[in-house]
Amino acid sequence: MGRAFASPPGGITAPGRTEHPLTAPPRISRAYASPGFIYWATPAVTPYLHSSARPEGLPSLNDPPASIYQVIAARSGHAIRMVHGETVRVINLHGTQVVDTWAFCADDPGEFMSMEHSRAHWLRANPATGDTMLTNRRCPIATLVADTSPGVHDTLIAACDKTRYAQLTGDTGHDNCADNLKSSLAQLGIFEPRLPAPLNLFMNVAILDGGRLEFRAPVSKPGDYVDLRAERDLIMVFSACPQDILPVNAMKPCDFAILLCGR
């Protein structure tokens, strides 16, 4: 829902870095994309940064500065603008969170990352490292340039929405990825967007004999990440899927992080 991330009490400054307060506005914007900063984000994440158990993929205190590091809260969404050539790292902090991901062309949100067009390009159900996603006009929009997870993702299942949960449980007010997409884009002034099929990062939908599908818990581990490079100026939207009725998030939706790096 575009929720703000919380600042740790008192703030944290990485040794050797320019001190900056953690009272900065939480939304990502170009103004925050200046090099030299890692935005240490939430109390939930800082233990990793100071622990030998820090999952791979998280920035350490000794890493070169990245542009932006941000935690997206459980059940919420977030949109970022990316310039052609930039890469965003999507980090599965807990290993069990599905991240619905969309991309829209910056100059025309009517052109967007299309799973059905991309599958025809890959000749696979899911992307592998090196695969480029296409738009609904068959133009490159993003490339999966790295993946430390077992590579189990999904392109077949639509984003969850209010109706999905109403049908599953009767709950008509459940958080959902479709609303997260809309509210995240609204933050950028884009209203009434299309709702393309998402690239469901880390989602484990088994294709069984005969083509039957089965929802399963993710097989990724804490700290696994996927890097997506923008092949044009675009808006990328992420949703921490709030599905807690089926096992797609191991029954406990949680937060994840993004790390936006320059070209």
Ligand SMILES: [Zn+2]
């Ligand atoms: Zn969802």
